[in-house]
Amino acid sequence: MQYIHHEDMRAWDRFFRVHFINSLSGFKSASLLGTSSGSGRFNLAIFSNLVHIGADPALIGFINRPREAAPHTLANIEASGYYTINHITEGIVRQAHQTSAKYGEDISEFEAVGLQPQVRGTFPAPYVSESQVQYGMRLEEVVPLRQNGTFLVIGAVEEVWLAEGLCLPDGFLDLERAGSITSLGVDAYYQTRLVTRLSYARPGQEARPIL
Amino acid sequence: MQYIHHEDMRAWDRFFRVHFINSLSGFKSASLLGTSSGSGRFNLAIFSNLVHIGADPALIGFINRPREAAPHTLANIEASGYYTINHITEGIVRQAHQTSAKYGEDISEFEAVGLQPQVRGTFPAPYVSESQVQYGMRLEEVVPLRQNGTFLVIGAVEEVWLAEGLCLPDGFLDLERAGSITSLGVDAYYQTRLVTRLSYARPGQEARPIL
Numbered sequence: 001m002q003y004i005h006h007e008d009m010r011a012w013d014r015f016f017r018v019h020f021i022n023s024l025s026g027f028k029s030a031s032l033l034g035t036s037s038g039s040g041r042f043n044l045a046i047f048s049n050l051v052h053i054g055a056d057p058a059l060i061g062f063i064n065r066p067r068e069a070a071p072h073t074l075a076n077i078e079a080s081g082y083y084t085i086n087h088i089t090e091g092i093v094r095q096a097h098q099t100s101a102k103y104g105e106d107i108s109e110f111e112a113v114g115l116q117p118q119v120r121g122t123f124p125a126p127y128v129s130e131s132q133v134q135y136g137m138r139l140e141e142v143v144p145l146r147q148n149g150t151f152l153v154i155g156a157v158e159e160v161w162l163a164e165g166l167c168l169p170d171g172f173l174d175l176e177r178a179g180s181i182t183s184l185g186v187d188a189y190y191q192t193r194l195v196t197r198l199s200y201a202r203p204g205q206e207a208r209p210i211l
Numbered sequence: 212m213q214y215i216h217h218e219d220m221r222a223w224d225r226f227f228r229v230h231f232i233n234s235l236s237g238f239k240s241a242s243l244l245g246t247s248s249g250s251g252r253f254n255l256a257i258f259s260n261l262v263h264i265g266a267d268p269a270l271i272g273f274i275n276r277p278r279e280a281a282p283h284t285l286a287n288i289e290a291s292g293y294y295t296i297n298h299i300t301e302g303i304v305r306q307a308h309q310t311s312a313k314y315g316e317d318i319s320e321f322e323a324v325g326l327q328p329q330v331r332g333t334f335p336a337p338y339v340s341e342s343q344v345q346y347g348m349r350l351e352e353v354v355p356l357r358q359n360g361t362f363l364v365i366g367a368v369e370e371v372w373l374a375e376g377l378c379l380p381d382g383f384l385d386l387e388r389a390g391s392i393t394s395l396g397v398d399a400y401y402q403t404r405l406v407t408r409l410s411y412a413r414p415g416q417e418a419r420p421i422l
Contacts (some may be wrong), residue, residue: 002372009368017269021265030273049264051261055233063272154358157235185408192404197399
């Protein structure tokens with residue numbers, strides 16, 4: 001096998017290290033975060049470092065880079081208290097990726113990349129109309145991480161909008177059917193194919209495939 | 212579309228809610244965490260809620276459930292300061308899933324599920340021999356999350372062991388070739404197929420596919 005020591009990593013070119021470390025931790029659920037600025041402008045940005053925190057209460061977090069590197073989404077979330085998270089399908093991968101360009105504060109990424117904001121009376125932040133899985137989040141806490149100036153942004157799930165037929169009888173969401181992509185590193189997007197679902201594991205019993 | 216309000220979720224059956232919320236945030240990088248107890252017993256557990264925190268320094272986090280629900284891995288990490296993270300391939304999905312069974316403290320999941328611990332002179336925690344992507348972590352901080360009693364465990368990448376040929380010339384790891392699975396919910400495992408890699412996005416320029 002190939003061996004890499006952490007001192008080797010420090011000596012690498014910056015972009016090589018970014019690609020390597022961003023793919024080392026594995027596949028991610030890149031999604032589009034929709035927010036509204038104080039003046040009512042809609043902001044849209046791709047975030048790939050989402051993490052499930054708990055089901056009851058329903059909590060999901062994401063890592064926000066230091067403020068100077070990624071200011072708009074976090075400022076809007078802190079000012080308004082709300083944001084949407086929208087899954088990305090193969091058909092909108094290019095537009096989703098393009099939201100990572102550094103547009104000025106006076107530009108809405110929805111218009112710049114060609115995605116349709118969907119405003120619903122139920123929620124104070126814009127959804128992505130093209131998305132098959134959309135959920136509205138209420139900010140719980142912004143936790144600063146002292147190691148590198150990033151933040152863990154924790155939110156509570158307020159509401160969910162799903163394309164019909166995605167929620168199976170046991171609550172599991174068939175995201176392969178939805179066409180939700182998974183991402184890797186900072187620039188790669190993948191479709192998925194189910195290997196298996198397995199029953200709850202117990203000592204001394206082999207878990208069975210769930211049909 | 213189907214609409215679900217958060218008050219609906221609170222009324223759901225517990226397992227339905229677990230399946231739903233655990234799949235809502237999208238695909239995850241379930242991996243096997245290897246630790247060593249004070250008495251030298253090797254512990255192995257599947258964790259799916261990993262998150263990239265930063266590339267320089269190289270930091271990766273994971274969410275640990277409340278101590279009473281998932282005590283062994285976290286206790287070993289706190290006592291020793293070190294742990295390994297090992298990717299899961301299709302060939303070891305059943306064994307990996309089986310590590311989630313509640314084995315007693317005196318049982319090594321490596322033996323119970325049939326995976327081979329690999330101890331290397333370079334690192335004080337056991338790797339999973341069958342894994343194509345293995346990395347060794349040094350504990351940085353255990354951050355308690357007050358919302359639900361879980362923890363964000365932050366670690367620094369100390370060393371990496373990779374099967375030959377996975378690291379592309381720009382540092383990107385070809386995890387589709389490695390066969391690393393992605394997971395969804397609490398029990399589903401998927402293979403991946405590349406849709407595209409896209410060049411760095413700039414305003415007014417269309418990102419190009421990277422070959």
